[in-house]
Amino acid sequence: MKASLFLVLPVVYASWLNNLNYLSPSKRHPQFSIEYRHLSKRDLVSFKGSVEFKHGVASGDPLPDAVILWTKVTPATETTETICVEWSIFPEHNPSRIADSGHVLTSFEVDYTVKVEARNLCSLTTYYYKFNVCNTNQTSPIGRTKTVPRTGDHVPQNLKFAVYSCSNYPAGFFNAFGNPARKDSVEYVIHLGDYIYEYKNGDFGDGTNISRIPEPNRECATLSDYRTRLAQHHTDPDLQLSHQQFPWFIIWDDHDIADNSWRAGSANHPENATAYAKYGVSYASRKANAVRAFYEYLPVRQVSLTDTLRIWRTLQIGDLVDIFFLDTRHYAREITDTYDNTEFIAAIADDQSRTLMGQRQEEWFYDGLMMSNATWKVVAQQIVFAEINITEVGYQNYTFDFDGWSGYRSNRDRVLKTLYDAKINNTIILSGDSHANWVSELTWSNNSDYDSSTGEGAIGVEFAGTAVSSPPIVPGASDLLLNFATQKIINTNSNEHLKWAELVQRGYFELEIGYDSSVATYFGLNVTEQTSSEVQTAQFSVLSGENKLQRPFGGVKAGFLRT
Numbered sequence: 001m002k003a004s005l006f007l008v009l010p011v012v013y014a015s016w017l018n019n020l021n022y023l024s025p026s027k028r029h030p031q032f033s034i035e036y037r038h039l040s041k042r043d044l045v046s047f048k049g050s051v052e053f054k055h056g057v058a059s060g061d062p063l064p065d066a067v068i069l070w071t072k073v074t075p076a077t078e079t080t081e082t083i084c085v086e087w088s089i090f091p092e093h094n095p096s097r098i099a100d101s102g103h104v105l106t107s108f109e110v111d112y113t114v115k116v117e118a119r120n121l122c123s124l125t126t127y128y129y130k131f132n133v134c135n136t137n138q139t140s141p142i143g144r145t146k147t148v149p150r151t152g153d154h155v156p157q158n159l160k161f162a163v164y165s166c167s168n169y170p171a172g173f174f175n176a177f178g179n180p181a182r183k184d185s186v187e188y189v190i191h192l193g194d195y196i197y198e199y200k201n202g203d204f205g206d207g208t209n210i211s212r213i214p215e216p217n218r219e220c221a222t223l224s225d226y227r228t229r230l231a232q233h234h235t236d237p238d239l240q241l242s243h244q245q246f247p248w249f250i251i252w253d254d255h256d257i258a259d260n261s262w263r264a265g266s267a268n269h270p271e272n273a274t275a276y277a278k279y280g281v282s283y284a285s286r287k288a289n290a291v292r293a294f295y296e297y298l299p300v301r302q303v304s305l306t307d308t309l310r311i312w313r314t315l316q317i318g319d320l321v322d323i324f325f326l327d328t329r330h331y332a333r334e335i336t337d338t339y340d341n342t343e344f345i346a347a348i349a350d351d352q353s354r355t356l357m358g359q360r361q362e363e364w365f366y367d368g369l370m371m372s373n374a375t376w377k378v379v380a381q382q383i384v385f386a387e388i389n390i391t392e393v394g395y396q397n398y399t400f401d402f403d404g405w406s407g408y409r410s411n412r413d414r415v416l417k418t419l420y421d422a423k424i425n426n427t428i429i430l431s432g433d434s435h436a437n438w439v440s441e442l443t444w445s446n447n448s449d450y451d452s453s454t455g456e457g458a459i460g461v462e463f464a465g466t467a468v469s470s471p472p473i474v475p476g477a478s479d480l481l482l483n484f485a486t487q488k489i490i491n492t493n494s495n496e497h498l499k500w501a502e503l504v505q506r507g508y509f510e511l512e513i514g515y516d517s518s519v520a521t522y523f524g525l526n527v528t529e530q531t532s533s534e535v536q537t538a539q540f541s542v543l544s545g546e547n548k549l550q551r552p553f554g555g556v557k558a559g560f561l562r563t
């Protein structure tokens with residue numbers, strides 16, 4: 001009798017709802033979430049077969065006292081039975097002192113993912129965590145994570161972030177994810193979007209010769225497609241290592257759903273009958289599928305139970321830095337450049353009504369900037385902010401990237417006006433999306449009241465990073481051609497606020513934030529083989545209160561500088 005009670009109890013006390021993925025992304029939006037009320041009525045038959053943790057572990061969105069923990073289990077055979085998972089988190093130097101723990105259920109309805117929030121943690125503290133199948137020794141790898149300092153507290157150390165964008169599985173190896181883990185060189189990771197790409201093999205990156213064929217090998221549209229693609233990413237050893245070792249902050253960009261998307265469609269998937277016939281789903285359904293899979297597979301906290309799709313959020317780290325994570329892509333973006341309408345978008349790019357973020361997000365962002373008491377304001381967002389004339393790249397007659405902030409100039413001006421009018425110091429914008437490195441000083445589009453040689457008149461800086469593995473902006477172009485174009489872009493008069501451009505390298509950058517200065521260090525690396533070797537391609541620093549890059553620029557080993 002005792003033995004059978006022992007077997008049953010953990011399942012009885014394990015909770016559906018403590019697995020946040022049954023609410024994914026919000027219990028107030030049943031079209032996105034699981035009907036857990038029905039689930040809770042069904043017989044709790046626990047799966048007795050063997051279970052593997054093939055997708056590693058991950059943590060994310062740490063607060064001073066909490067962090068999201070993630071894993072996925074794989075039953076040896078397909079089953080409709082539930083799997084009970086036990087988790088625990090403990091401090092670095094005292095494994096026997098469990099800080100928080102629990103039992104949760106998972107099942108096929110959430111693709112066997114597990115996402116929980118660990119609470120009652122101490123601030124700025126390293127923790128380890130693990131999962132196991134209840135009452136078995138089937139155990140996950142042990143993950144490491146770290147909480148952030150309490151809001152307003154003095155932060156006793158500089159904080160380092162690895163910053164990423166555009167991780168394209170068939171396009172190359174994810175060395176960029178593994179290297180900071182191998183160096184143990186950062187505390188936290190920021191991913192600015194395009195964690196996955198939606199394409200079939202060969203459409204944008206061909207993994208045939210490196211055994212990296214995307215799964216499923218078709219363009220993602222259904223829930224199963226996006227889950228399968230995300231699950232495959234979690235099997236990559238470099239990505240697993242990064243997730244296992246660092247807490248992540250992630251936002252999405254277009255390819256997490258579909259190329260050059262906006263709030264109601266994308267380049268390949270306008271909301272029309274032809275696209276419906278092609279993909280078998282409407283764009284709205286496809287978007288809901290991708291969003292649900294994103295929440296299931298990434299250690300991201302649901303910001304608001306009443307606001308579908310909201311991933312824009314603020315993280316306050318002591319009194320050192322406030323990080324504003326924006327959604328310029330899927331939340332409220334007006335129509336973007338979908339390749340067939342470039343001239344039209346160019347013609348309306350200055351229209352006052354055009355917004356990347358929507359009124360509610362814009363107001364939250366400007367209020368947050370103006371009310372911030374932190375030394376630094378870091379804006380983690382998807383697309384290149386500075387106005388960069390790219391005519392010299394010679395790609396499809398583009399003059400500007402109208403899918404970036406240059407297609408929404410009045411929105412950019414509203415950001416700049418907020419910074420200038422309120423005299424907000426120490427703003428650093430982080431950008432991805434372009435698969436190239438761009439370092440700029442923030443100034444009005446016409447560069448009025450800005451001295452390019454000294455940086456006087458600028459109101460902040462932008463660090464835009466290249467892709468983890470996605471190809472350069474002109475697919476197939478030789479390094480020679482890309483460098484030739486880069487040199488011309490740097491020397492274009494209207495680009496005088498652009499200080500460094502580099503179009504050849506794949507990689508990432510590390511951002512170190514301290515009270516006196518912030519430093520961005522760029523790394524380039526090879527993606528055609530698994531390797532830990534990398535080159536430091538550039539380093540730029542910003543002194544507190546200066547709102548411009550520190551001169552003279554030095555240490556640049558790739559790309560071109562404007563001095």
Ligand SMILES: [Fe+2]
Pocket residue numbers: 165166194255433434435467470
């Ligand atoms: Fe991308």
